Amino acid sequence: xxxxxVVENFASAGKRGTMRRMQPVVVQHPLAQCxxxxxxxxxxxxxxxxxxxxxxxxxxxxxxxxELPVQETSVQTPLTQTRGARLARPVVxxxxxxxxxxxxxxxxxxxxxxxxxxxxxxxxEETALPHAYYANLPTNLAAADVFLLDPMLATGGxxxxxxxxxxxxxxxxxxxxxxxxxxxxxxxxxQTHPDVPIITAAIDDGLNDKCYIVPGLGDAGDxxxxx
Numbered sequence: 001x002x003x004x005x006v007v008e009n010f011a012s013a014g015k016r017g018t019m020r021r022m023q024p025v026v027v028q029h030p031l032a033q034c035x036x037x038x039x040x041x042x043x044x045x046x047x048x049x050x051x052x053x054x055x056x057x058x059x060x061x062x063x064x065x066x067e068l069p070v071q072e073t074s075v076q077t078p079l080t081q082t083r084g085a086r087l088a089r090p091v092v093x094x095x096x097x098x099x100x101x102x103x104x105x106x107x108x109x110x111x112x113x114x115x116x117x118x119x120x121x122x123x124x125e126e127t128a129l130p131h132a133y134y135a136n137l138p139t140n141l142a143a144a145d146v147f148l149l150d151p152m153l154a155t156g157g158x159x160x161x162x163x164x165x166x167x168x169x170x171x172x173x174x175x176x177x178x179x180x181x182x183x184x185x186x187x188x189x190x191q192t193h194p195d196v197p198i199i200t201a202a203i204d205d206g207l208n209d210k211c212y213i214v215p216g217l218g219d220a221g222d223x224x225x226x227x
């Protein structure tokens with residue numbers, strides 16, 4: 001899969017005048033960018049939006065799992081015995097409710113044995129700050145590869161809070177998968193969770209005065225669930 005590691009200096013959210021470096025991976029496969037264009041288009045109806053975001057989620061997940069360790073196993077074919085592979089650690093997918101469910105729907109056909117946890121975080125529309133209202137996390141996070149799912153990395157508030165909860169619950173290996181990101185959200189994650197890799201399909205220009213990503217794709221949850 002064609003990817004481009006994008007390396008930029010992003011202003012640290014909490015330290016004026018200082019910088020941190022992070023390396024989000026932007027998946028630039030032609031099909032990924034075609035799915036992204038369809039997701040961005042305001043004319044795309046809900047059923048097509050869902051299809052395109054599901055397909056893009058699969059491509060992002062394939063890149064995010066590229067380096068997962070495997071164990072050798074023995075496989076009996078119809079003709080003979082041969083070597084095979086299985087994942088060395090459990091996989092836990094953690095969608096941030098509710099928009100993250102759109103990515104989960106695309107990923108589960110690739111990883112039907114994945115453990116699914118949930119984190120509920122709602123953005124206060126007046127302050128743009130995250131409000132955590134729900135969490136259901138497994139007890140084996142320390143032994144697992146954990147994938148945090150949210151279509152939009154905007155201010156970074158929800159992602160930072162979700163990653164904090166996961167680490168507090170024992171997670172040691174967290175990767176974030178998002179469809180669209182922006183410098184403000186990347187800066188927030190770089191400052192708070194510099195150890196969390198970020199896989200995305202785009203780094204957009206920034207946030208508007210309502211803290212929506214521009215050009216972005218609107219409210220991913222509303223568009224996915226047709227609300």
